[in-house]
Amino acid sequence: SSNYGYTLKYNWKENPRHWGYPLRSSDLWQKLYDKRTSVERCNSRLKKYLNLDNIRSKGIKKVKVHSLLNCIALIAGTIALNSRKSIDKAA
Template sequence: KVKITTDLRKYTAPARGSKAWKTIFKRRTAVERVNAYLKLYFQLDNVRYRTGKRSKVHFDLVTLVYNASKLAADRIRKMLESQQKQVA
């Protein structure tokens, strides 16, 4: 066993490879996937506002549109699955 204080980058809490680490890492990768999607398709890496208020409004609108589109896609998928179950 190695103390965390020796090298925080190498020996983290919870320890890498543990079950707790895997659950935390899964959550983090899910969030990073969404961030990458927003940067790629909604131009969040290219915000041209200088003030924080305008860029926050831009970010809020982008996340609103993203969440609404995901909600609509999930509802459409659920509806199509229920229709296919009724046919089969």
């Protein structure tokens, strides 16, 4: 029951290049897709607010440290914002 054809009658093991796994009508595909969208939102925030798309360091180690520090800053900001909201709700 999908808009691009019948997937349930075809076996993905017979032709894995033609029929992908997991099938789009399955719950597993929906869970994976939800994870993908959350990762894309996180990447977008890192690029937009923390300037991750404009790194001026040279070397993979320096870039990795820079991006990990940006991830820590994003998580810390999210925790601070959520704790502030919970304090306001309690008061």
